[in-house]
Amino acid sequence: MHELSIIQSVVSTVTEAMSARPERILRVRLLVGALSGVVEGALQFGYEIATDGTPLAGSKLEVVSLPVVIYCKHCEALREMEGVQSFRCPVCGTPSGDIRQGRELEIESVEIEEAA
Numbered sequence: 001m002h003e004l005s006i007i008q009s010v011v012s013t014v015t016e017a018m019s020a021r022p023e024r025i026l027r028v029r030l031l032v033g034a035l036s037g038v039v040e041g042a043l044q045f046g047y048e049i050a051t052d053g054t055p056l057a058g059s060k061l062e063v064v065s066l067p068v069v070i071y072c073k074h075c076e077a078l079r080e081m082e083g084v085q086s087f088r089c090p091v092c093g094t095p096s097g098d099i100r101q102g103r104e105l106e107i108e109s110v111e112i113e114e115a116a
């Protein structure tokens with residue numbers, strides 16, 4: 001499963017980054033672009049498996065879905081796409097291959113338990 005290997009790399013990245021810190025990890029926020037080709041349900045499923053026995057066990061995975069954004073030369077503006085089927089400006093219809101957002105697959109933030 002593609003998503004499981006993605007999640008395993010997320011878990012090892014966070015584990016490494018947090019290894020020197022004693023706080024408990026509560027939540028990991030992941031940015032997932034519409035073009036990244038991953039399925040949120042599969043990420044959530046993989047997260048439970050991949051975090052088992054790690055410092056991330058019991059934490060939540062929050063997936064933030066990002067739509068595709070193209071730059072339209074005709075409008076000279078960034079335009080958000082409703083789907084991933086065609087890359088045409090939704091305002092003027094000009095095709096654009098200038099994709100500015102939608103391929104993301106990255107950790108945005110890690111929420112930790114506040115020290116009392």
Ligand SMILES: [Zn+2]
Nearest residue numbers: 072075089092
């Ligand atoms: Zn346009």
